Amino acid sequence: MTPDTRSRLPNTRFVPLAWRNLLASKRRFARSVAGIGFAVLLMLVQLGFERGFFDASLGMVRELDGDLFIMRATKYRFGSEDPFxxxxxxxxxxxxxxxxxxxxxxxxxxxxxxxxxxxxxxxxxxxxxxxxxxxxxxxxxxxxxxxxxxxxxxxxxxxxxxxxxxxxxxxxxxxxxxxxxxxxxxxxxxxxxxxxxxxxxxxxxxxxxxxxxxxxxxxxxxxxxxxxxxxxxxxxxxxxxxxxxxxEVRVLTKPELVAFERDFQADLSSAGPIFWMGTIVGFVVGMLISYQVIYTDLSDQLAQYATLKGMGYGNGYLVGVVFQQAAFSAVAAFVPAWLLCLVVYRVIGELALLPLHMTLSQTVISFGLTLGMCLVSASLAIRRVIAVDPAEIF
Amino acid sequence: MDASDPCLPLLTGPPVIRAEGVNFYYGEGEARFQVLFDIGLEVAPGQLVVMTGPSGSGKTTLLTLVGALRSLQEGRIEVLGHDISKLDRAGLVRVRRDIGFIFQLHNLFEALSAYENVKMALQLGGKLSAAEMRERGVAILERLGLGDRISHKPRALSGGQRQRVAIARALANRPRLVLADEPTAALDQDSTRNVIRMFKELTVEDGTAILMVTHDHRIIELADRLVHMVDGRVVSDVVLNDALRICEFLKGIDAFKALTPTELTHVAERMAKRHYMPGEVVIREGESGHELFLISEGEVKVERSDHEVARLGPGDFFGELALLSGDPRNATVSAVNPVETYVLGEADFHAAIGASANFRDQLRRVYFLRH
Structure with missing residues (x-):
């Protein structure tokens, strides 16, 4: 070994075990990204639909040019015909x-x-x-x-x-x-x-x-x-x-009129809950896929984790590694899914004539959910590592 | 053994392992059965101790207890000065860090290179800098013949190379105790020789104690002690290393008590074992003498001018006079039954008495008492 190859060794303080595990098998990594990414896409599309639905419903209201609006008190939504x-x-x-x-x-x-x-x-x-x-x-x-x-x-x-x-x-x-x-x-x-x-x-x-x-x-x-x-x-x-x-009539400001319509859409129509159901389904699907990925990986390496325990690593380190790995896979799946979603929004938006746009709040919410589902599934799978007995590997 | 034990080769210090009255059971209630019975075992620094025995004899269980991988049930085990029965979970984990474990399966992380697998051990203490870890990791891999495989993933290594990486991982922190379970099972001839040489070097040079379950004869030949277990009991505990055995033997002889542990070890290491059949002559009257004999087993008779003047048994020595005076042998000594002797050459003898005036006086005293 020449000094040159020696100097090419990674010079980090600690071995990035979680990162290495994640990338160990390209095929497994691709499967995990595809699986979790699918769930991310599902959630993003649902969130986009929800917002698109509201944007569409509120589109006409927002285009009204006025400061105050008088309408019949019994009117329960913008589009219910109830003149005075x-x-x-x-x-x-x-x-x-x-x-x-x-x-x-x-x-x-x-x-x-x-x-x-x-x-x-x-x-x-x-x-x-x-x-x-x-x-x-x-x-x-x-x-x-x-x-x-x-x-x-x-x-x-x-x-x-x-x-x-x-x-x-x-x-x-x-x-x-x-x-x-x-x-x-x-x-x-x-x-x-x-x-x-x-x-x-x-x-x-x-x-x-x-x-x-x-x-x-x-x-x-x-x-x-x-x-x-x-x-x-x-x-x-x-x-x-x-x-x-x-x-017989009521008076609303423009923001009140927009809120009036949004409340109807969110509460009285079932549209809001439907999209949230869709998002939850995406979350659960993602959690199952993520759990499957993490569980399989842990099972494959149980002896290795047991060995680490034997060497003197505590449960804290192992838990940290598993959570890191889950968080990394969340990020790795989120980025391509987010990019793909931009395309999906455009295509579906044109086909369904829906105003679908990626917003910061959709990005933040879906990333939070993605991270959440990966960490929750990791915390379910991690019991296996905590339970592993280093004495079993001798 | 206590701290002044002269038989710790080149080293003194408390035993690395001291087990007393260890019982161990698996299962609970009706299904409970005992796998270890009243085990007592002491291993001194620098000893290579091999455990053998049929499967199910409790070797591995004992190994896991000593390695703080299991909680003790009955008895007492001290490992590296820690009474492990008194340690909590975190304490057990800390003790493990000072022990090098070599498992039957290498259990390397497929995702990590050979070097990174070793580094998993090096980073544990948190005391080494990145540069120090790199130096040590590379050095130990090179020492195990893996210098050109440092950045390889386990998948790109042969079975033997993987096992050597696992051995490097176990030894990287220079543990004072190594516990191993069939470490050479996966190794080819060359690797095995290499690894065994390394184990031996560790015991001799670093004073590392090694407790190993193996049936590999190449290791047993080099072992200092062989502990044989059957059905959860130690049925034999044999010292194999001649120097160690001679040392143990010399300890019990008055004349050698004057020697410091180092001197005693020095003498023991220079003694050779020699066997005589019944009737065979060991030394003959009138011949010049160049060797000192110490009887470890059997009996000899001493004859002067064809008259038997004495019989000597285990623990007695003879032949010192010719060495001290330079005169020819003054008696003939022959074996009565099969005799095993330890023989010290003239030069080593003079070196020994030169080093210790006490020893010379002791020998003279014994001589005059006998004549």
Whole structure:
């Protein structure tokens, strides 16, 4: 042995046993990374779905352009059709701090959109407003809203579900058997309740529902959207509105409206729990795989661990090695699974028209779960090492 | 043995292992059966002690008890000065660190290189720097003929090489006690010779005590002691090393009591064993004499001018006069029955008495008493 080879020996203080064990067999390492990584991917996709679901559900709410929102007190979610008389809005106009109130009309139950590329008609979500006050933040919609002044003109969501044919480029189709002109489009995407959204003027809306566009004033309103004067405090105005308005309506700030919808999605719909179930299933699958990997590795090396005990290593060292190995395998599996998930998000996002994005919180949560499942399974498997009797190997 | 025991080759010190009245049982209640019966065993530093016996005789159990791998049930065992019956679990673990274990199976980590496997032992005490560990680890592997295999994983090594790595791991911390179970079972001829030589060097040069279960004759030939166990009992405990045996023998003879342990060992190591058949003449009157004889077994008669003047038995010596005076032999000595003698040559004899005036006086006193 030359001094050269001697100097090439690792110069660390301690033998990195856990790391060496992990990499000992390339095949076993690949199996462990693939197995645990699969579970990680499962969890990440579930977490992504959950967030995508909420993002989709809340997408339209977030696009509303207002500071305070008046809606019927019995309304239990954003998308439940429960309008109130327009006159209930009148007292609000006199409240200090209110710059203006714009009514938003909506329907989720009464408009059937005919696929311009076929013959089927589908229920769609419809919003109607005064084209001079487009109440949505969507820049595309604001730019095109002038066109809605034309009778029976609609602007549609080109990211609506494909079977609606909204992105087909057709200029004309029917709603409830009546010809409408498609005068523009914007991109938002469907949620889990509506397949597509149609925007029209309040006059067109009145025409559809009462046969006469002039009946706008008598139409019940879904939301009263309030803009505040500069300097006005939303909570104070909200208090004043509550006092002035009849009990049949309630007033929410925008964050409250978003929370209102999220709470519905999380609690009243079963979507939230379903995704968490999915995440837990991923966690359990990962734990089983990880347990299997660690258990097999420990079983294969039981004599070696017993030898270490015989040499004078305490249980603490052995436990440390096993936990280190579990933590290393968690990291080793997490990184490729996380990268693969970016691809999966993109593919599924396009196919399902879901807003899937990797976020810091998904990354942190899934990594925490991955580390957790590996350490839990290690703590289950480690009893074997603690129980091993060094006297047995002589 | 006490600290002044002259028969610890080149070394003094308390025994490395001292077992007394050790009983051991497996199982509990009805199924309980005894595997060790009243074992007493002492092993001094520098001794290579081989344990033999049929399987199930309790050798391995004894080895695990001495190695602090099991808790003692009855009796007392001191290992390296620790009374292991008084140690808690952590204490047992610490004692193990001072013992080199060589198991029948090498039990190397497949994931670690030969050097790293050895380093697992070196890093244990936490006292060595990375550089010191590297020096020691490489040195011991080189000494075992693995200099070109230091970075190899066990999979890339032959069975014998793996076992040598395991031996290197056991010896890397220069333990004062090595416990081994059939350490050469997996070794080829050359490796075995190499390993045995190393064991012997360790006992002689470092004073390492080795307690080993083996049936390998190449080791037994070099063993200082052979302990034979049957059915959980030590049925024989034989000193094989001539020097050791002579030393034990000399201890019991008055004339040699004047010698310091080192001198005694020195004398013992220079004595050769020689056997005589009944009637055979050992020395003849009138011939010049160059050797001192010490009878270990059997009886001789001393005749002067064909008249029997004395009979000598075990523990007696003769032939010293010619060496002291330079005169020819003044008597004929012949064996009465089969006789075993230890023979000391003239030069060594003079060296011994030159080294110790006491010894010379003792010899003279014995001589004058006899005549």
């Amino acid at each position: 008389p327009a006159r209930d809005l009148e007292p609000a106009r006199k409240i200090a701090g209110v710059a203006g109130i714009v009514p938003l009309y909506a329907s989720w139950e009464r408009f059937f959109w005919k696929d311009p590329t076929g013959n089927n008609a589908y229920l769609v979500q419809v919003f109607a407003f005064d084209p001079d006050h487009p109440v949505f933040l969507l820049p595309e919609l604001q730019a095109q809203s002038e066109r809605l002044k034309q009778a029976d003109a609609v602007i549609v969501d080109r990211r609506a579900r494909r079977f609606l044919g909204m992105a087909s480029g057709a200029r004309e189709t029917e709603i409830n058997g009546r010809i409408v002109q498609i005068v523009g489009d914007y991109a938002l995407g469907p949620d889990f309740m509506s397949n597509g959204t149609v925007m029209m003027s309040e006059r067109s809306f009145a025409g559809f529902l009462s046969g006469n566009p002039a009946n706008v004033a008598r139409l019940p309103v879904e939301f009263g959207i309030i803009k505040l004067r500069p300097g006005a405090e939303a909570p104070a105005v909200q208090q004043a509105l509550r006092a002035a308005l009849p009990d």
